[in-house]
């Protein structure tokens with residue numbers, strides 16, 4: 601009898617969670633790949649390209665395709681910027697660069713030769729593509745699908761020597777292992793900047809707008825940060841969606857929790873990879889391209905990646921980091937890296953419908 605009552609209560613609880621769209625099940629946003637005038641293969645390529653990273657998953661890019669010319673023009677979408685955390689629009693350009701590199705890689709994986717040009721002011725990347733008859737590179741597509749940000753704790757085991765050597769081939773990239781002074785300095789700056797942001801109400805409000813609070817909000821908006829993207833799954837996810845709201849995410853307790861998590865994350869890793877480049881929009885785009893290369897290289901080696909941008913979101917901290925870490929250029933991305941003691945994570949694939957940002961020119 602007692603068992604029946606408990607079973608009934610659990611069932612009612614689960615039905616309520618489902619009804620509210622806050623069940624712990626993995627959500628599939630079912631990105632619509634139909635775009636007027638776009639063939640199936642190019643749509644598939646553009647879908648994989650769209651799995652590129654962007655700050656707050658704001659996906660601040662547009663694409664115009666000229667199929668007859670074999671041309672793709674990518675531009676920034678200034679309506680999707682993050683004025684509080686990214687007033688310089690630096691991360692907008694980096695995100696667009698990562699997307700552009702992702703387009704190039706997806707085209708190449710489908711057997712196209714490509715060449716590209718970044719405009720002087722950094723606002724567009726033009727890619728020319730031509731079929732080369734090579735078979736589809738499924739391995740590269742798999743890497744692009746596996747790439748994700750992982751906020752869990754990593755092992756402190758240093759990254760393999762061979763992996764570190766390979767990083768030298770990617771422009772402006774340096775690894776600071778947990779045991780190094782550089783790591784300690786990055787950690788100190790990261791936590792100081794995190795503390796500043798924790799107390800900045802405009803940053804909190806902006807983040808809250810991009811956080812998602814139910815499965816239905818995730819499937820409706822197809823952008824922003826879902827529970828899965830914060831590695832909150834199963835029953836914890838249901839409880840997070842049940843008890844958290846946009847209002848509570850703007851409050852002190854949530855901000856404190858964010859800071860505490862940053863402390864744990866900076867401790868729980870093998871170190872930081874820093875990607876540096878000059879402070880111009882064009883160079884930010886380049887940094888985004890290098891970000892994509894580093895990230896896929898890490899995925900290929902089963903190394904988890906988590907950008908921690910607090911410190912580089914502040915121009916004077918960028919200068920200070922460049923000086924202390926003896927970098928040639930200011931740091932543009934700080935990536936927490938390491939191997940996971942468990943199963944490698946996966947991409948939640950929360951991405952907008954292609955027609956929302958892609959147009960085809962006849």
Ligand SMILES: Cc1cc2nc3c(=O)[nH]c(=O)nc-3n(C[C@H](O)[C@H](O)[C@H](O)COP(=O)(O)O)c2cc1C
Nearest residue numbers: 653654655656657691694695748749907908909910
């Ligand atoms: C320029 C840039 C800055 C980012 N900064 C952070 C950050 O400070 N903290 C964080 O958790 N994720 C950061 N990210 C990761 C994004 O939140 C993530 O790419 C986005 O939510 C999509 O998720 P995915 O990478 O798993 O596909 C950043 C990504 C980019 C491109």
